[in-house]
Structures are given as C-alpha cells and as structure tokens.
Amino acid sequence: MNRPLTGTSVQIDFKGPDLQEEEIAQLRSKLKESYNLIVRGVIVSDEPAPQPIAAAPTTHIISQAVNTQQDTRDSELSRIVPYTIRSGQTEEFPQGSLVIYGDVNSGAEVRAGGDIVILGALRGNAHAGINGRLSSVIIAMDLVPLQLQIGTYMNHLPIDQKSRGYPEIARIGVKDVIIVEKFVKF
DSSP states (O other): OHHHHHHHEEEEESSOOOOHHHHHHHHHHHHHHHOOOOOEEEEEEESSSOOOOOOOOOOOOOOOOTTTOOTEEEEEEEEOOOOOTTTTEEEEETTEEEEEESSSSSEEEEEESOOEEEEEESEEEEEETSSOOOOEEEEEEEOOOOOEETTTTEEETTTTEEEEESSSEEETTTTTSEEEEEEOOO
8 A cells, every 4th residue: 555654754733631641652653553654742732622624615604404523624534545546537435535646637537525635637527525515625736627516516617727827626605506716725
C-alpha cells in the first residue's frame, strides 16, 4: 500500500480532558506503527474544542433535516486516493469524504458520501453527498468538470469552460442550485 505521508513529522494539539502519559505514549506508538508518522510533540490543553464546521459557507437554511451527530467533518471517515483517476475509472466512498492527490480526467467519475477534495484538475464527473447530504462540497485546484452533483442537485457546466487559474468550491447556493466560486477557506 502506498502511504504518501510515510515518515512525516507531526505536532498534535489536543484540546479536551488531560491525557495520561501512557495514553500519549500509546498514541505516539500507534501513529508510528500504523502510519510511520513521527510525533514531534503533544500539546494538551484543557480548553474545550471548538465546534466543528458543519457545512460550507451558505446564506440560507437547507430545508432537509440534518443529523449533526453524523454530519460533522471532524468525525467523518475520509479516504485518500494518492493517484489520478483515469478515463473509465470510478472511485467511490459512500462512508465519507474523498481526497484525491491528482486529477480526475474526462470520462472518470468520483462519488463520496461527504466532501470531495481534488488536489489537481477535475475534468470528469463528481458527485458529493451521494447519501443525500446537501452540505457536502466539491473543491478542486482546477474545476472544469463535465458534471457536478451534490445530493440530488445536478449541474452541467459548459463544455468549452476554461480553467480560471485558482482553486474553486462547488456547493448548494441560495436558490437551491449548485454554485461555483473561488475557494478561499471554509
């Protein structure tokens, strides 16, 4: 299995109840054993953790009932795909979000129960929120897809659409349509 973060050094900032020394040692050991990550340090603070972001920025309330216990990005599973998705291929992860280290070529499709983040170009089809989660987003460094879908909302973009040269985010907008805008941050 290709693990792109092998040997990476990490700093853990933990906010919540104090961890015991043996719990910190166990965390270090597990991260080293499972992911070959090197823990530089662990900072433990007794401040309560901030509330997680439950949705991308939006200016209206989505009428569908949302279960916040299952709809937080902090607790959601994610799958990292460390390669380009080629024409004819489909990458699907209904349990959570997809992070793709590469492109999604024309004729390829990616589908996720949560968000889709593409650290490359999206030229194929992307469907986020396949389980009906309308707060899902699609983010790409170069967003020129054939088709976008979030939950049950679909958007076909013009075929001759050109790259704008900056990262973009697609989300459900004010009038319950998919909007695409410059991605700055959540």
